[in-house]
Structures are given as structure tokens and as C-alpha cells.
Amino acid sequence: MTALGTFAQVVLNGLLLGGIYALVAFGLSLIYGVSRVLNLTHGTFLMLAGILASGLYAWTGWNPFFIAAALVPAFFVLGGLFWGLFVRPNLTRPPLEVVIGSVLITVGLMMVIEDVSLFFAGPSLHSIPYRPPEVRLGPVAVGTARTWILACILVLTVALQLFLRRSYVGKGIRAITEDYAGALLSGVDVARLNVVCFGLGLALVAVAGVFYDMVFAIGPYMGFPLTVTAFTVIILGGIGSLVGSLLGGIILGLAETGTAYVLGAKWAPAISVVTLLLILVVRPQGLLGYRLTHE
Amino acid sequence: MGAGAALAALAILPTLSSTYLATVVYQLFLFFIVAQSFDLVAGYMGYVNLGHYVFFGVGAYAFCIALVGNAPLVLAFAGAGLAALACALLLSYPLFRLRGDYFAFATLALLILFQILATNLEGLTGGSNGISLPPGYHLYAAYYLALAVAAACLVVVRGLMRLRIGLAFLGIREDEQAAEIFGVPLLAHKVLGLGVSGAFAGVAGGIQAWTLSYIDPPTVFGMDVALVPIAMALFGGSGTAAGPLVGVVALGLLEQGLWSRLRYLHVAVYGAILILVGLLMPGGIARSGPWRRLAALRAGAPAGSGRAATGGGA
DSSP states (O other): OOHOOOOOOOHHHHHHHHHHHHHHHHHHHHHHHHHHHOOTHHHHHHHHHHHHHHHHHHHHHOOHHHHHHHHHHHHHHHHHHIIIIGGGGGSSSSHHHHHHHHHHHHHHHHHHHHHHHHHHHHHHHHHOOOOOOEETTTTOOOOOHHHHHHHHHHHHHHHHHHHHSSHHHHHHHHHHHHHHHHHHHHOOHHHHHHHHOOOOOHHHHHHOOOOOOOOOOOOOOOOOHHHHHHHHHHHHOTOOOHHHHHHHHHHHHHHHHHHHHHGGGTTHHHHHHHHHHHHHOOOTTTSSSOSSSOO | OHHHHHHHHHHHHHHSSSSSEEEEEEEHHHHHHHHHHHIIIIIIIIOOOOTTTHHHHHHHHHHHHHTTOOOOOHHHHHHHHHHHHHHHHHHHHHHHTTOOOHHHHHHHHHHHHHHHHHHOOOOHHHHGGGGEEEOOOHHHHHHHHHHHHHHHHHHHHHHHHHHHHHHHHHHHHHHHHHHHTTTTTTTHHHHHHHHHHHHHHHHEEEEEEHHHHOOHHHHOHHHHHHHHHHHHHHHHHHHHOOOOHHHHHHHHHHHHHHHHHHOOOOHHHHHHHHHHHHHOTTTOOOHHHHHHHHHHHTSSSSSSSSHHOOOOOO
């Protein structure tokens, strides 16, 4: 392959990875914005969705985009249950106990899901080897799985942006994220919006999991590193900002694929942790004005 | 003194019992060192350092690298403690800019970073092949060493908590701004706490590497092993005098029972324990009703542990 071709390939992979990160990160920031709970299980849900999807694909042979659509309602319900069973009971305590309790619960849940997935699916990597029927635009083949995924991510981003800007529920979510007390005083139904955000957050993660499965491969231990990546994306892009998440995700995705290309694949996973630590040292208030050091 | 009697009993235990029991108790010592040193920062200072095991791993690697380089044993153990201490001092600058769940999250992320570093810096750490030490059998020497370090850890933590430093730690936990207004130098105390805590974990890592005579990245930086001592401390009751000890004994013995019956899913069991502690009793056993009544009964005659019993709500 020519140098230009390789470069294009690296960029395309970076864009794809970044788009997937953006979906995961946006789910995390929706959940954080409304509940103020840092969901350390977030990336683990992607791993779960990916393993379920690859199992479903191997079993039924359905189109993976259909599988993604089918996982959306399932993970929406899962998100609601997660909120109701594990997050909500914890929130009536004194502040320090809320922090410790939510850390314990989400880390514990991460360990349970990881170990149970390992038990049922084994330590190997899972993926969806799907090739869509070829579509030609003149002489150029565009109908690869990757281009379809990029298109889906763009459509999802636009749809979410419209939902948050135009719909009543979306306005409520933004209100809580920006000013919790103010939103409460204006009569925003926080409990209901929590269910919506946990549901949406996990649904986004499920879709991202299927996409990840189609482009890369999913193993049982990738959950927490992905949560770290998503968190770094949020710090880069600002909480509750969809466009910021997309930009942050793409920056990180390009940085990771670039690192893998230059230094070797073994250093790519270090990028998000190092970025996170560097931002803490250089600009603890976050890049886009979002304060990290603030409770 | 109950503590002296317990120490004497533990000291003669290996001469009386089977090797199996000595191994089990030795393992509990190591868990205790890590759990108690974790709790100095988490329970008393209010900073839940989920990546505490990083210090254990750094200590284990420093010990092995020193020993393979033909350093004397004593120096290798000192190196384990010092490497972990240095690591704690370096990391406290970025980490203590964070609070609450952010701090917990960033420290947990360190485990990933250190596992990547240990795997990738092959020249230093042997990469994913790990480091093998010359084989040798030193269970009993390790037993007494671990006992001594565990006792020292307990004494240091209790001692610190009797000083002004201890009060400053509690002040930081309860209300950092108020503590600062009262003239507590915040960063100095936090660095001191993390340094002491890291050094103990590092020595524990060195001892573990000595008895295992082999380490690789997952055995000392893996998230499954890293969260076990933390689960123990929190289960027992973080920020109480008895908590880490109670948690280590309770979960350590439970694990002995589980290991023999359950081939798989013991990480899931620890996860479930963390969830239950978080949901039902974030104060741990040492703050539960029955335990308090027991302690009150025992403390009926002498005063003594009054301060421990009122350890506050972490």
C-alpha cells in the first residue's frame, strides 16, 4: 500500500474509533450530568453489548445494524433498572457516603459483569465479520461496513442534538446538567429524567458496542479502559456537549491510531490515561471550561 | 494487653500448626498491610485511592529488579518501599488536584497505566514474560517479616492518628476548606499520608514477590487482584480502628472457603460484596449495630477505645 493510502487508512480508523468513543462518552456525560454519579461501569456495558451482539450474530446471522437496533430497547430498560436498583437507593445519604457508595457499587458491578462475561464467553476476542453488499458510486466502492457506521454515527449525533435542543425532555436534561438547583426549583422531574438518561446512555453504549464489534474486536477486559477513554473525551470536550464529545472523541481516536502506527499498537491504550493525567497537571479546570476540581 | 497476646500467639503459630495454616495466615498479613495502608488515606483522609495496589506492584517490581541485579536482600526490601514511596510522591501532584469520585476514578485508571508500562518496558520489567527470581523456600522467614511489617503498619497508622497529623487527616476528610482555614497545610498532609501508605504497600509487594519468586504485570497490577484488599477494608469498616483487620479476616477466610469450592467467578463474588457494602452498609461491619453493641460490652470496664468507636461516618 502507498504511503498516502496508509495515511488515509490511519485517519479513517481514527475517525471511526473517535466516533465510537464519542457515542460512549456522550452516554457517560448524559448520566453524569443528570445524576452526578460517575458511572465506572459504563465501558463494561459496551463490552457486554459487544459480546451479546457477536453471540447473536453467530447464532442468527442477522444484519448487525438490525442487532444494534434490537439492543437499543433492551439496554434502555437495563439502564433504567441500573438507575432504580443501584444508583437511586444510594442518593439519600450524606455526601461523602454517596461518593463512596456510588464508587463501590459501580466498581462492584464492573467486576461482576466482567467475570460473568469471562465465564460465559471466555477470554478470547469477539467480533462481527460482516461484509455488506457492495455499493458503487461510479468507480468508487463506498458501501463498506466502515462507511455505513460513520454514516450511522453522524445520523445519531444529529438526532440526539435535535432531541436535546428541541424536545421538552431534552430541554429538561440540559437544564439539570447546567443548573441542578435551578432546574429543581422550576419543577423539572429529576427522577424521570434520570431514567431517561441512564436508558439513553446505555442504549448509546449498546450501539457503540455493536459498531466496535464490526470494526475492531471486543474482549472481556476492555470495559474499564474504555470508561477511562470516555471520561478523557468528556474532559476534552466538556460535559453535556455533544459536539464537544464528537470532537474530543475524534482527537483521541486519531491520537490512538496515530500512536499505534508510530510507536506500535502496544502503546495506544496508554494515550487516554496519559492525556487525562496531563490535563490534570496542566489545566485542572478542564479544557473547555469544565471544572474537574469542582465537586 | 490483648494486642500483645495476639502478637505472641501469631509469633508461635508456625511452630505449632501445619504449613497450610501458616500460608493462609501469612497471606492475611499481606492483605492486612495493603488494606490498612489503603485505609489511612481512604478512611481517615477521605481520599478513596482505588489504585492503591499500584504501590504494591511497584514495590514487587523494584524488589525483583534489585534482587536479579544481585542486591542484598535487605536493600531489595528497602528498594521496594522506597520505589513505592517515590511513586506516591510523584503521583500526589496530579492526583490531589482531584477530589471525591474523580480521585477514585483517576487512581483506578493508574492501574491500567502501570500494567501497560510493566508490559511494554521490556528492558526493565521483562514485559509480559515477567521476572523470575532464583527459586527458594522462605515461607517462614516471609511469615515473620510480614507479621513485623503488618504490626508496624498498625502501630504507625494508630500512632499517626493520635498526633495532630491524625486530627488534620480527619479535618481534611470532613471539610477541607475548614481545615485549611484552621491552618492545616493541606497538600503536605496529603502527600505525607499517601507516602506512608504507599511505602507500606510497596514493602508488602516486595514480600509477595519474594515468596512467589515470579511476577508478571497481571499478578501485581491486575484489577481483579488490586480491588480485593480494598474490598476487605471497606467491608470491615473504613476509617475505624478495627475495620481493616475485621474485613481482612472475614473476607480472607471466606476466600479460603471459596477458593476450594469455587473454580470460577470469585472476582464476581468480590464485586457482589462491594455492591452489597455500597448499597446496604457503606460504614462496613465495624459500624454495624451488632458490632457496636459487642464493642460496647467489651469496653464496659476500661475506657480505652472510645475514640475508635466514634470513628465518624465515612
